[in-house]
Amino acid sequence: MAAPPDNDVLWARALHVTHNGSPALTGVSIGVREGEILAVGGPRGSGKTTLLQCLSGQLLAEQGEVWFNSAPVHTMSPMKRERLRRDRFGWIDPAPVLVPELTAWENAALLLMLRGVSRRRAKTAALEWLDRLDVGGCARKRPYALLQSERQRVAIARALAPAPSVIFADEPTAPLHRADRAQVLRTLTAAARSHGITVVLATHDADTAALADRTVSLLDGRRVNTVHLPPAAEPPEPDVPTGPAETEGRAACSLSA
């Protein structure tokens, strides 16, 4: 088994994943350098989420290897993988998943408190991150009283607060309007750079990918040289089905393999 290159914090080789018999990743290899912001681009359904799930140890590929620093994630016991995810990785979903009974600051402080940080120190850190993400004024509100875009900022604060080694961000600005996106992404990338956090960012829009140091592109579960991504679309209103927008996103992508 070949060891990964020294300067890659994450390294994956020849990943193969199927979902219900359909290929989601076909022989994907990737290296992520320490401290870099790497965009994983590609149209909807190209395998971005599946790749992030494999790299973060959430999903075991049917074939292939994933290494974090010098540790082989693909052969770790489930408990060791779980500990790695809890202690070293952060995850941001496209739609915020917050604990409804907790306030915004308690949600943002949650991972710190689960790691044993005192409530007082965790609260201070959470409030700082909420301020940086422009939702400091919402700190005492519960999720039901927040806008979707405010909830997403709280979810981003929660991922940043423990300063993980790697943050996996799966379309992190999907619920935000265009005007908010650049500001939230800049806060995320500036915070990552100042804290030495590596970011792996799945996106299907060109404006988001442009903020990364490097982009790798997927199409139909394979690495390709370039995918021309469309500019960001406005998010749908809450509870409005996303079908037509998805079709547009897919149609607007072109590829150069």
Ligand SMILES: Nc1ncnc2c1ncn2[C@@H]1O[C@H](COP(=O)(O)OP(=O)(O)OP(=O)(O)O)[C@@H](O)[C@H]1O
């Ligand atoms: N749990 C699942 N069960 C069945 N098929 C799945 C599942 N998850 C993903 N797929 C399929 O695997 C392929 C890759 O999906 P994936 O979500 O990784 O792509 P993506 O690029 O992240 O797409 P999106 O931008 O829409 O999230 C798609 O064809 C998708 O329909």
